[in-house]
Amino acid sequence: MHQPIKFYQTGTHTIGNRLLKPEQRTVQSDRGRSNSLNCGHRACQGCGEALGARYAIDAAMDATRRQLIAANATGCLEVFSTPYPESSWQIPWLHSLFGNAAAVATGMAAAMKVKNRSDVRVIAQGGDGGTTDIGLGGLSGMFERNDDVLYICYDNEAYMNTGVQRSSATPPAARTATTAAVGDEPGNVFGQGKDMPAIAMAHGIPYVATATVADLHDLEDKVAKAIAIRGAKYIHIFVPCPLGWGAAAHDTIRLARLAKETGIFPVFEAERGEVTGVLRIRRKTPVEEYLKPQRRFAHLFAPTPRPDVIARIQAIADRNIRRYGLLDEGAR
């Protein structure tokens, strides 16, 4: 019964931990973090996207010694951060269109190459709509050319900025402005939509990863790893949206955690198309616990409970668990 002396009370679960060595601590726990997305932005209370963006960009700023520029697609992240003439961004930041962030970033990377500034690194970022729908063509090209860009998708599972319309990342059964909760199969349909991380992997690019705002150490590690690689990288971050999902503002991180713990959102990383690591489920949880706090799934519980639909969602989660080995001993 020899106890592992490597026990640090909250380990790496919390943002900081005074018991960890400085090099094991997160960028976010540092008083000197760059706060790339500053106070005063107009995101909703409890916005997961605002949080995810600060987590990711601060980590990238740290990894690049603050030599970072970003292109941003249209979407909440752009709109809430830059109401003219103010900006929340404390980095060189450029917005052009809804669908062209990847292309703009490709241009930025080319410019840096011409200027011999290999120290300056480029990020493109956007919502799930800007990534999986309108921006997919440009993004696929960026992957295909292996441009030296890290593309980050903040997935809140719909077009939030324009009023919660369905995107190809909206989950089955979810109610949105365009997928009403009516009929036999209420909400979004089953069997459609795009698995964007898998599409990115199919390009065989050097690095693809998923992350959530509920696991900061993992998220920061992945950003740092991506920055260390030259070529095209893709990180897909799960960011709950209290407004669009009909959830309490204080539940943002809890929902992200439940998405991971249920298997609904598998957290993994892949190199050149092969999965190289997954974040293990720590407390396996049935999908109901994830669905219940969200009004976009309320029609599955009342007035007529729909155990059949919930079972189909559970089957998706179970498939993820099998496919990625989310309960395997070897997983982290």
Place this chain on the structure above:
Amino acid sequence: MQKPFAVTLDPGSSRANHTGSWRTSRPVYVDNLPPCNGACPAGENIQAWLFHAEAGAYEAAWRVLVRDNPFPAIMGRVCYHPCEGACNRRKLDEPVGINSVERFLGDEAIRRGWKFDAPAASSGKRVLVVGAGPSGLAAAYHLAMLGHRVTIREAGPLAGGMMRFGIPKYRLQRDVLDAEVHRILELGVELVLNSKVEDIIEAIKDGGFDAAFLAVGAHIARRAYIPAGDAVRVLDAVSVLRGLEGEERPMLGRRVVVYGGGNTAIDMARTAKRLGATEALIVYRRTREKMPAHDFEVEEALQEGVMIRWLSTIRQAGSQGITLEKMVLDEKGFPQPTGELETIAADSVVLALGQDVDLSLLDKVPGLEIVDGVVKVGSDMMTRHPGLFAGGDMVPSERTVTVAVGHGKKAARHIDAWLRGRTYAPAPKHADATFERLNAWYYSDAPKTVRPMLDLIRRQSTFDEVQGALDESTALFEARRCLSCGNCFECDNCYGVCPDSAVIKLGPGERYRFDYDYCKGCGICAEECPCGAISMIPEDI
């Protein structure tokens, strides 16, 4: 300034936009009372000393601990640790091994020779303490630290009270006791041994004392009438245990029957085993559930081969041995005789039926209130006689070392105030740090560390210490199992999880501040604080 095409305004920062105005409720940092602290009879600030221990700062931890209790090494051996019974971690897996970390700190202090901080400046006042048991010694310690001159008068030949003359060595080694008592005497406390106080009023007057604290314990063994012949010796447990401190070994014979169901009965039976009895049998009137002895002690005794006969009384001790009568519990749970008798062989019967207080030193004090043989005191530990305080086993309360120590501390604080013409008002208690306020997700999984136990053969034949200690690595592990219920432990969660960067980190030991200019009141910080140190309160709007 020349502006580019179509640009009419200078660029600005979003900090101009005070999103705090959106808020309908605000987060505030709170400090709540952890259940361990609330349950410690000595009023230790357990969470605070564990905080230092978690970082490996053992001396700092010890110094915080001894602000309330000068006996960590003793506590770590004999305290029944109600703190662990209340610990919130029990709802996750098992309670934090508070008691074993406490012992580690106490042993470390002895090993490294740590001394108490220097006492406060002299008050010029003198206090008499009667009895050098845990209560008297604790009071003396606190009074000395507060700057008073203390004299302890002790009837016996050595200090310690029941810690020396009751609790057997296999649970409390005497060098540990000596070390912790010695450290108190080093503060300049005067200890006068073999000096029984016969008349407290006279003792105060003759010695010129300004106040007195009485802690004479409860030493008179209660007897039960058992008709006896000469074949079976009838003794009492307190005298037998006390006798062990001398040279002689008490003559108990091979077959020893102990009568009673408290911790003293258990210690007596375990002692008899160690003295060579082939049979040590406890006879108790009621059932195991009703036994006042602690479960773990009963368990340890059974492991050592002690036998227990529940629902039995002793009717008589004759030449054939002793006669037992079987009992049954009535509807109210009281044992009733059945008339069913049985005779068993025995060489001696040792009575462990509780103790009474020898109050003779108070005979000449007018106006005291004595109830059920113990002296009533107020919430300030003062008797009805001004300047005369009392605590420990001689006042109405649970009889444990830790309660006695707590009384000593409390009395010292009130005596100090009384001597200075003030009243002592303890700080108001914080709200309870309940388990429901925790976000347990954040704590790593970690089962309790089990303390090593001496092997059974040596437990049956020697007085070596039964329960072993944690080593440095296991003590550190155990300390880090603490959840820091109700008080910020600087995990940075609130600082990190705020989507509006509205939490300001002030640096190690300085905690955090909310920036209400930008906090939108989402409540993520309160939800994700592992230990429940943030509350959301409605804004008046």
